[in-house]
Amino acid sequence: MFFFEKPSAMRQLQRFFRSPSTVCVAAEGHLLTAQEPGDVRPEWKPWHFDALPIALDTIPVACGQGRSGQSHAPKIAAIRQALAGVERVIVATDPGREGSMIAWEVLEHLGYRGRIDRLRLGALDEVSIRRAFAQMAAEPESGERDYAAYLEALCRQYEDWHLGLNGTRAVSLRLRPPAFREPWRFGGVQTPTLALLADLERRIRDFVPRDFHKVALPVTVEDGAELVLWHAPKERIFDPAEAEAIRAAACSWRGPLAVEQKDVRRAPPKLFSKDTLARRCAKRFGWDPQVTARHAQDLYDRGFLSYPRTESEHLPESQARDAAAVIAASAAVLGALPVAAPDADEVVIRRGPRGHYVKDPGEHHAIVPLRKAPRPGEVGPEAWRLWELVAKGFLAAHLPDGIDARTTVAAEVATPLGPRRFAVSGSVVTVPGWRALYGAEADADAEAVPGKARRDDEPSAGRLPPVRDGAAAEGGEATVEVSKTEPPRRITRGEMPVVMGRLIDQVEDPQIRRALENPVNPNEPKGLGTAATRDAVLPKLVKSHYVALLGGKDPAIEVTEVGLAFIDAVRRVFPAYGDPVGRAVFESELAEIGRATTRVEATRRADAFRARTRARVEALIEAVAGAERLAVIPGAPPQAGGGPRRAPTAAMVGFATSLAARKGLRLPRGLKSDAAICRAFLDEHAGARAAGPREPAPDGGTSARSPSPAMLRYAASLARQKNLPGLPPEVETDFAACRRFLDAHAGPAEPEGKAAPKRPAGRTDKPKRAPRATAAPRPRRGRSGAENRPPA
Template sequence: MARASADRTLFFFEKPSAMRQLQRFFKAPTTICVSAEGHLLAAQEPAAIRPAWKAWRFDDLPIALDEIPVAYARNRSGASHAGRIEAIRGALQGVDRVIIATDPGREGSMIAWEVLEHLGYRGRVERLRLGALDEVSIRRAFAALAREPDSGERDYAAYLEALCRRYEDWHLGLNGTRAVSLRLRPPAFREPWRFGGVQTPTLAILADLERRIRDFVPRDFFKVAMPVETETGAALTLWHAPKERIFDRAEADAIREAAAGWSGPLSVVQKDVRRPPPRLFSKDTLARRCAKRFGWDPQRTAATAQDLYDSGFLSYPRTESEHLPESQSGDAAAILAAIAGCLDDVAELVPAGEAIVVRRGPRGHYVKDPGEHHAIVPLRKVPRRGELGPEAWRLWELVAKSYLAAHLPDGIDARTTVAAEVATPPGPKRFAVTGSVVRAPGWRAVYGSEAEDEDPVPGKARRDDEPTTGRLPPLRDGAAARATDATVETAVTEPPRRITRGELPVVMGRLIDQVEDPVLRRALENPANPNEPRGLGTAATRDAVLPKLEKSHYVVLAKGKDPAITVTEAGLAFIDAVRRVFPAYGDPVGRAVFEADLAEIGRAPSRAEAVRRAEEFRQRTRARLDALIAAVAGSERLAVAAPSPDGAGRPPTPAMVAFATALAARKGLRLPRGLKQDAAICRRFLDAHAEQREAAAPGAPRPPTPAMRRYAEALARENGLDKLPDDAATDFSACRRFLDAHAAPRPDAPAKPSPRKPAPRRRTRPPAGADRHADTSN
C-alpha cells in the first residue's frame, strides 16, 4: 500500500462503543476513526486449505504449515466481516499514521495488526494503551503515547506473541486431537478425544484431584475436651486438638485420663490482632467472588465487566494483577468521593484527606510495577442508579466497595487465648480455647455481617482451625483451675474439596498453590513479577477452557450456585493415555514454564528480535509435533472397559439414590462424595455394599438383590399395597421399574436423566466441524 503524502492519522478501535467514548477528543479534520468488531480474520479450517485433510488419516500427520491462512471471520449474527475490512481498506488510503487504540493486551494488538498486515499497510504505527475509558485515563494515555516514539515497534512484539499462540493452538489441536483419537482412544469411547496445549494440562490438574478424592479413605481422629472450673467459679472447656492429628484411640484415652485429674494455673494471653482488607480484584478473583455470591459463571462475569469498561465505569478487566501502581495513589480521594455520591449505604464510611489509608508494598495495594495491567477498580465516572442493568450494577458495586475497603483502616480484634499444660503419658499436652471480640471494625464496616474471611485454596481439604468459643468468662493470667471431666470426641478426616466452576480460572492462574514440591514451586515463581506466578493460559482466555472440557465430556458440573467439577471416566482415560505416551502434555508445571518462555516473544525489545524469537518458537512447535506423532504411532491403544449405562458424568436415578441412602442408614455407612450427582460413584457404592444377587437358573429372569426387594416391599407398604407385585419380587428389571415409579425423589437429588439414544454407527470420518477443537484458550 502506498505511503500517503498528507499527515492524516487513523485511529483503530476494537469496538464501536470504545470509538464513541474517544471521538470527542478528535477535533482535527485529518483524523479518521475505524473500529473492528472483535477479530475480523480467523484461521482457516484444514479442509478449506486442502480438501484431502478433511478425512482423518493418521498417515497425513503431522499437518504443519509455516503460516496459517486466514479468512474473513463472521460476527455473532453470522454475517461476514468482509465488508468491514474493505471499509478499513478504503479508510487507510492517504493515511500516514495508524494509532492502534484497541483494548490493551496481546489480543487487542492482534485484532488491529492482523488486519493491517492483511491489507499490506506499511506506514507508521503507534500504540495508545487505554487502561480505562474515563477522561483522566484517556488524557494520561495520550501523554504516555507522546513519550513513547517506539510504542508501535513494541506492540508488534505483542502481536507476534498472540500469533504464535494461535499457531500452536491450531497445530496442536488439529494434530493432537486426530492422533490420540485415531490411535489411542479405546473403542468404548465414540466421541473424539480433543487435545489442547492449555486444556489438557488443566484437565490433568482436575484428574489428579479426582483420583485423590476417589482414593481417599476416611479416618477417625480424636480430640480431647477438658471442662475446667476456676477458683472463682468460672467454667469453660479447653481442647487438645493438635495440627498433627491423633489417630490412635489408646493415645487419646491416655490423654483424657490424665486431663480428667488435672489442676493448675491457666495461661491467659490477650492481644490485638490486625486484619487488613483483602486484595483488589483481578479478572480471576472477581470471577470467583461473583460465582460464590451471585452464582455467575466466569464468562458472564467477564462480559459484564467488559461492558462496564466500555462504558467508562471500570478499569480494564482482563488483568492478572491485584495491585495498583504507586503513581495512582493520588487518585484515591477523587474516586472515593465519587463512590460516596453514588452508594448511600457506605457514604459515611468514605474517608477524606489524610484519613485515606494507602498501603504500599507487596502486602498492600500499591506497588511500583503491578504488571501489564493493574487491578480492576472503579473510576471517577460513576453510574447513576437506573443507568445500569441489575447485573452490571451489582458487579460495579462489588468492585467499588472493594476499592473503598482497600483505603480504610485495618480491622482490629481483641483475641484472648486460655491455655493449660497437662502432663500425660505421651508427654506434656496443650489444651486451649480462643475467643475474639471486634475492637474496631475498620474496613469490615463496608460489608457488615457479609465481611468474608479469606477464601480457602481450591482443591484442598478444609483446614483445622484452633478451637474457639463465642464468649469467655473474665479470667486473669495464672488463675487456678481444675478439670471437672474429660472426654474424647471423634471426628473424621475429609477428602480434598472439588474445584468449582468459579475457582478454576484462579487455579489455572495460581498453579503454585496446587503444588507441594519445593522444586516445582520454584519453577513456577516469576522473578519479573513475584505477585503473578506462572500459570496456565492467560487471564483473557481461561474462561473458555471449562466449556471445552464439558463439550468433550471430560468433566461434568454438579448442581448449585457455584457447581463443583467432576472428571468423568472419559477424562481420566484420556489423561492416562496422554501421560503414558507423551508425559510433557499432561504436566501442568511444565506447560506453565513453557508459556513463560512463549511470553518472552512479547517482551522483545525490537521488531527484529520479536521476529527471530517467533520463528524459533514455530520451529520448536513443529519439532514437538513430530515427537508427539512419533510417540503416538509407537504406542498401543489404551485398554479401558466400556462405560456402564449409568456411567460417570450422568446422574443416578432417584431409585438408585434412595436405595443407596437406605443401605447406608441400615449399615451405618457414610455416602461418598458425589454419589447423588454421579451414577458411576453410586453404582460402585451399591456394588460394594449391597448383598450379592441370588444366582438365576439358565433362562430365568435375574432376581433383584435381597436389599432391593426389602426396600421395594417397604415402599409397597408405604403406598398402601397389600404386597409387592410378583414380577417386582422376582425380576430385577421389574423391581427397578417399581422403585423408579414409587421412590419419591429427594429434594437434593438430581433429576432423572432422559433415556439414552442408541449409539450411532461408527463413522469413517468425523462430523462436520469436528476440527473446531483446537485449544484457542491461549
C-alpha cells in the same frame, strides 16, 4: 488513523480530537480467522492418521464472520479504503495481547507498512485517556513493543491450531476406545488443566477417612469461672490409646493458667483481578465466569471500570493520588453506607506487596472503579451489582484496618507422653475498620484454597470469661472427641480461573513451587493460559464430556470416567501434555516473546517458537503411532445435551453387580443411576460382543470364557423342567459348553408325563423358538407369565 476494537471506545475518544486528517475505524472483534485444514488442502479434510502431522510455517487466514453469520469482508474492505494515504496508525484497541492482535493481524493482512504507535487505554474516563496519550508521546517505540505482544498472541494461536488439530485427530484415531464415539479433543492448555482436575478427582475417590481425636478439658478457675480447654494439635492424634492417655492425665490436672492478650490487625482484602472477581461473583451471585467477564467488559467500554482482563491485584503507586476522587465519586452513587467515606486526608494508602500499591503491578493493574460512576438505572441490574462489588472493594481498601482483641487461655498438662498444651481462644472486635462496610459479610468472604481440604479451626469460644494470668484452676472430667478427616474440596466453576492462574497454590513440593515463581513479577506466579482465555477452557471440557458440573449456586467440577481415561491415555503416550506444572513453565517461556523490546528480537523468538511447536507435534504423532489403543473404558460418556439420565433397570444393575463380583471388577461410577454407563459396562464384560479378559488357567494360560449368570439360571431352569439330574460340570464353567446345553434342551418338547398347562382363551399355541446364539440368551416365557431372562 485510530484503530479501535469497539465503536463504544471510539466514541469515548472522538471527544478529544477534531481533525480532517484523522480517521477512525472499529473492528468489533477479530475480523480474520484461521482457515480449516480442508480449506488449505482438500486431502486434509478427511481424518486419516497417515496424513499427520499437518504442519504449516504460517497459518492462512480468511475473513471471519460475526455472531449473526455475516461476513467481515465488508469491514476489511472499509479499513483497506481508510488506510489509503495514511502515514500513521495508532492502535487503540483494548490493552493486552488479544487487543494488539485484532489490529495488527488486519494491518499485516492488508500490507500496511507505515508508522504504528500504541495507545494503551487502561480505562476510558477522561483522566485515564489523557494519561494514555501522554504515555504514548513519551514512548516513541510503543509500536515496536506492541508488535511483540501481537507476535506472542499469534504464536499462541499457532500452537492452539497445530496441537488442537493434530492432537485431536491422532488421539481420537489411535487411542480412543471403541465404546466412545465422539472425538477426544486435545489442547495445549485444556489438556494440562484436565490433568490437574483428574489428579484431584483421584485423590477424592481414593480418599479414606480416618478418625482423629481431640481432648476436651473443662476447668474451673479459682474465682468460679468455667471454661473448656482443648488439646487439638496441628499434628492430629490418630491413635486412640494416645488420646486416652492424655485424657486420663488431664482429669487430675490442677495448676495455673497462662493468659495472653494481644490486638490482631485485620487488613482489607486485595483488589480484584479478573479471576478473583469471577470467583467472588460465582460465590455471591452464582454467575458463570463468562457472565462476569461480559458485564465487566461492558462497564469498561462505558467508562465505569478499568480494564477487566487483568491478572494483577495491585495498583501503581502513581495512582495513589487518585484514590480520594474515585472514592468520592463512588460514594455519591452508592447510597447510604454503614461507614462514611473517608475525606482526602483520611484515605489510607497501603504500599508494598502486602498492600494495594506497588511500583510495578504488571501489564495491567487491578480492576477498580473510575471517577465516572454509573447513575441509578444507567446500567442493568446485574452490571450494577458488579460495579457495586468492585466499588465497595476499592473503598474498603482505603479504610483503616480492623482490630480484634484476642485472648488465649492455656494450661500445660503433664502426661505419660510428655507435657501437652490445652488452650482456647476468644476474640472481641474493638475496631471494625473496613469491616463496618460489609458487616457479617466480611467473614463470609474469607476465601479457602480451592482443591484443598478444609483447615481445622483453632479451638475458640467467642467471648471468654475474664481470667487473670497465673490464676489457679482445677480440671474436671476430660473427654475425647472424635472427628474424621475430610477429602480435598472439589474445585468449583467460579474457582477454576483462579486455580489456573495460581497453580502454585496446588503444589506442596518446595522445588516445584520455586519453579512456578515468576521473577519478573512475583505477584503473578506462572499459570495455565492467560486471563483473557481461562474462562473458555471449562466449557470446552464440559462439551467434550471430560468433566461434569454438579449442583449448587457455584457448581463443583467432577471429572468423568471419559476424562480420566483420556488423561491416562495422554500420560501413557506423551506425559509432557499431562503435566500442568510443565505447561505453566512452558507458557512463561512463551511470554518472553511479548517481552521483546524490538521487532527483530520478537520475530526471532517467534520463529524459534514455531519451529519448536512443529517439532513437538511431530514427536506427539510419532508417540501416538507406536502406542496401543485403550482396550477398556471404565464407563460411558454422558448423554449429549446434558439432559436427564435414564436409570438402568433393576435387572441390569443386578446382572452388572454379579458380573463384577465373579470377574473381580470394580463397578464404574454412576452405573446404578445411568443406563448408558450400565449398558457400556455390560457390553464390555458380558456376552459375545466383547472378547473380555480371560480367566487365568491353572497352567498359566487362559481358560475358556465363563458363561454369564443369566445363561446359568436359564440352564438350571431347563434342567428342572426336563427332570435332568443336574448340570454337567463343564456347563457351569465353559461358555461354549453352556451354549451347546441350551441349544440341545431349549426345544419345544415338554418332559414326558407332564401335562401342559391350559392357555388363556383366545390364545393360539405357537411353537417355541430356541434362543438366539448370544452370550446372554433370552429365556422363553414360563407359562405362568413370569419371566426369567437377563437384563435388556
